[in-house]
Amino acid sequence: MASAAEQLAANINLGAFKKATELKKRLWFTLFVLIIYRMGTYIPLPGIDPQILEDIFRQQQGGILGMFDMFSGGALGRMTIFALGIMPYISSAIIMQLMTAVSPRIEQLKKEGERGRQKINQYTRYGTVFLAAVQGYGISIGIEGMTSSQGSAVIDPGMFFRATTVITLVGGTIFLMWLGEQITARGVGNGISLIIFSGIVANLPSAIAATLELGRTGALSMVLIFGLIIMIASVLTFIVFVERAQRRIVVQYPKRQVGAKMFGGESSHLPLKINTAGVIPPIFASSLLLMPLTFASFTASQGPEWLSTLTAYLGRGQPAFMIIYAALIMFFAFFYTAVVFNPADTADNLKKYGGFIPGIRPGKNTADYLDFILTRLTTVGAIYLALISLLPELLISKLSVPFFFGGTSLLIVVTVTMDTVAQIQSHLLAHQYEGLIKKSKLRGRRG
Helix, strand or coil: CHHHHHHHHHHHHHHHHHHHHHHHHHHHHHHHHHHHHHHHCCCECCCECHHHHHHHHHHCCCCCHHHHHHHCCCHHHHCECCCCCCHHHHHHHHHHHHHCCCCHHHHHHHCCCHHHHHHHHHHHHHHHHHHHHHHHHHHHHHHHCCEECCEECECCCCHHHHHHHHHHHHHHHHHHHHHHHHHHHHCCCCHHHHHHHHHHHHHHHHHHHHHHHHHHHCCCCHHHHHHHHHHHHHHHHHHHHHHHCEEEEEEECCEEEECCEEEECCEEEEEEECCCCCCHHHHHHHHHHHHHHHHHHHHCCCCCHHHHHHHHHCCCCCHHHHHHHHHHHHHHHHHHHHHHCCHHHHHHHHHHCCCECCCCCCCHHHHHHHHHHHHHHHHHHHHHHHHHHHHHHHHHHHHCCCCCCCHHHHHHHHHHHHHHHHHHHHHHHHHHHHHHHHHHHHHHHHC
């Protein structure tokens, strides 16, 4: 008896040790990959003068490039090999997901399981290369037109510089895409999201220091800084509350008799989140809006007059910019929710397994009811996303706050943190189940 108990305790301790060891390896691997990413954000593109470029971007840091530079972890402002960041891949992935709603072929691939998923991933990578090449060429032309009092930012402009810039930027984006996949497979998961997360978090210390310096010099009052701290805490609390909020729809399963036994009769629930689309709408809306405006801001001084007028009207803090930005966020909130959740398919699945919503007839009535509930939830979620995303625009334009308090950055940080914690807990839970299974097997042998 004692030997069996000792063997059981030893197996449990061994399982706990393996659990901790594997999780540590995943965490260290994730940290190592993120360090490589951060190192790459300081390697400049070949053929540019970093000092002149820094002076130019210092003059434009409050302009339209601020949010795009935030997503790239400061790599755009330093014009490094990771200047495009992971945004081309995200844009390509979202486009492929949106294509499932309009392309029967893509929709059929999505339903083919693992083979279809691999095919969609392949198309996503092709789209990433195309978008990165287009953006890289636009950036190379824009850099050639950037000058300061010290001279041009490009040492030797021409087709060779443009070609090397495009190749370098595309290669940097593809490398980041690969790093994200490695984190997902061998790390703690959510690789692409963690890369964006690390870029945002890496910029926070310098932004906080700049804010405190403004407070020391009197440019910002200490009362305002204290109010901003309270506001950040409030926004964090609000984001966590909304992201965890669910509308739980009761689903009942009828009783059925199989032989002498009675099965079913239990009730479950169908959870519908307020913000089903997550952070996709603000990211995609900012990508669509900032991409042309970034090129326009690069060439506004040398381009046609209408381009300068467009840049002025759609500048940071301008009413036209905020209205279009909010409209795009709301549109993509509804569109992306319609892509990821189909009420008709959900109603058919419930009917197939005998489930029903009390008081609602199965089939079309259930689909209409789910669509009605989801539309109301998405309306609230779209307004929430628009308000959170417009918050930094109001702070920068009205209060001259030097970085993105709240808004999209905090939304991404909070959601990625919650998802990463959930991934870590799932790893721990899986090992706990393995330990329980081993424990039950040992008890069975003793019996």
